[in-house]
Amino acid sequence: MASLLKQPLKLALVQLAAGADKAANLSQVRSKVLEAAKAGAKLIVLPECFNSPYGCQYFPKYAETILPTPPPKDQAPSWHTLSSVAMEAKAYLIGGSIPEFVPDTKKYYNTSLVFSPAGNLIAAHRKTHLFDIDIPGKIKFKESDVLSPGNKVTIFDMPEYGQIGLAICYDVRFPEVATIAARKGAFLLVYPGAFNTTTGPMHWSLQGRARAMDNQVYVALCSPARDMDASYHAWGHTMLVSPNAEVIAEADEKEAIIYGELEGAKIEETRKGIPLNTQRRFDVYPDVSVGTVRFEE
Numbered sequence: 170m171a172s173l174l175k176q177p178l179k180l181a182l183v184q185l186a187a188g189a190d191k192a193a194n195l196s197q198v199r200s201k202v203l204e205a206a207k208a209g210a211k212l213i214v215l216p217e218c219f220n221s222p223y224g225c226q227y228f229p230k231y232a233e234t235i236l237p238t239p240p241p242k243d244q245a246p247s248w249h250t251l252s253s254v255a256m257e258a259k260a261y262l263i264g265g266s267i268p269e270f271v272p273d274t275k276k277y278y279n280t281s282l283v284f285s286p287a288g289n290l291i292a293a294h295r296k297t298h299l300f301d302i303d304i305p306g307k308i309k310f311k312e313s314d315v316l317s318p319g320n321k322v323t324i325f326d327m328p329e330y331g332q333i334g335l336a337i338c339y340d341v342r343f344p345e346v347a348t349i350a351a352r353k354g355a356f357l358l359v360y361p362g363a364f365n366t367t368t369g370p371m372h373w374s375l376q377g378r379a380r381a382m383d384n385q386v387y388v389a390l391c392s393p394a395r396d397m398d399a400s401y402h403a404w405g406h407t408m409l410v411s412p413n414a415e416v417i418a419e420a421d422e423k424e425a426i427i428y429g430e431l432e433g434a435k436i437e438e439t440r441k442g443i444p445l446n447t448q449r450r451f452d453v454y455p456d457v458s459v460g461t462v463r464f465e466e
């Protein structure tokens with residue numbers, strides 16, 4: 170059987186320190202992406218909300234209108250930064266996420282844009298599960314006050330390497346999304362995400378490792394760096410997890426780039442040792458990856 174990952178891939182996860190100045194954030198994106206490319210990365214990932222601080226109060230101010238594509242430059246500076254830096258870096262670039270505004274419907278989304286090394290937009294994912302939680306005395310957050318949810322599972326292809334499943338932050342808590350992408354052939358699941366200092370220590374690493382363990386694929390979680398002067402304290406701890414659920418590399422809470430070399434043989438070795446893929450009992454329970462799965466908005 171052909172390998173899910175056609176050739177080794179160097180991955181970089183950029184734990185960016187994003188602040189209130191959008192232009193400064195975009196300039197930092199450019200410098201960190203080029204640094205990662207210089208180190209040999211061919212797939213580079215940015216965190217959730219890389220052009221702004223994270224919080225419902227910020228989404229409208231930092232939102233960009235990206236449709237129709239390509240959008241005018243003055244309307245979508247983040248879109249154009251991602252496209253041009255992907256080209257300069259000669260790398261695939263997963264642009265964490267930005268707030269997106271759709272004028273026709275007046276809706277806002279939390280949206281991840283993916284660019285090819287030629288600077289073309291090749292995929293977009295709108296956060297499907299909005300972060301609405303209330304842990305008394307700890308954290309209350311309601312993205313749905315401002316945002317609308319996306320309506321699809323996102324899988325995209327890098328023809329020289331293979332397929333990637335992409336979702337955002339809270340989406341990681343819904344294992345169906347990961348399972349669908351893995352069963353459709355993804356070798357890597359990528360989650361730009363901003364857990365916080367309450368849910369981060371409880372579940373960040375556990376979620377990343379669980380998605381890897383269940384699906385026997387690589388998992389990448391990419392967070393903003395922590396800013397204790399911001400209203401939301403991101404957990405940080407950007408990490409890469411192996412198909413056998415080991416943490417390959419992990420940042421602390423400060424700005425950093427972490428790297429990993431991904432190899433198809435590692436997925437095959439894991440699946441050979443513990444052959445979940447051939448042992449599933451779809452005569453006992455349904456396969457969530459077939460049937461009414463939406464791959465289009």
Ligand SMILES: NC(=O)CC(=O)C(=O)O
Nearest residue numbers: 300338339363364365368
């Ligand atoms: N910020 C999120 O979307 C999710 C999160 O912090 C959590 O699930 O915990």
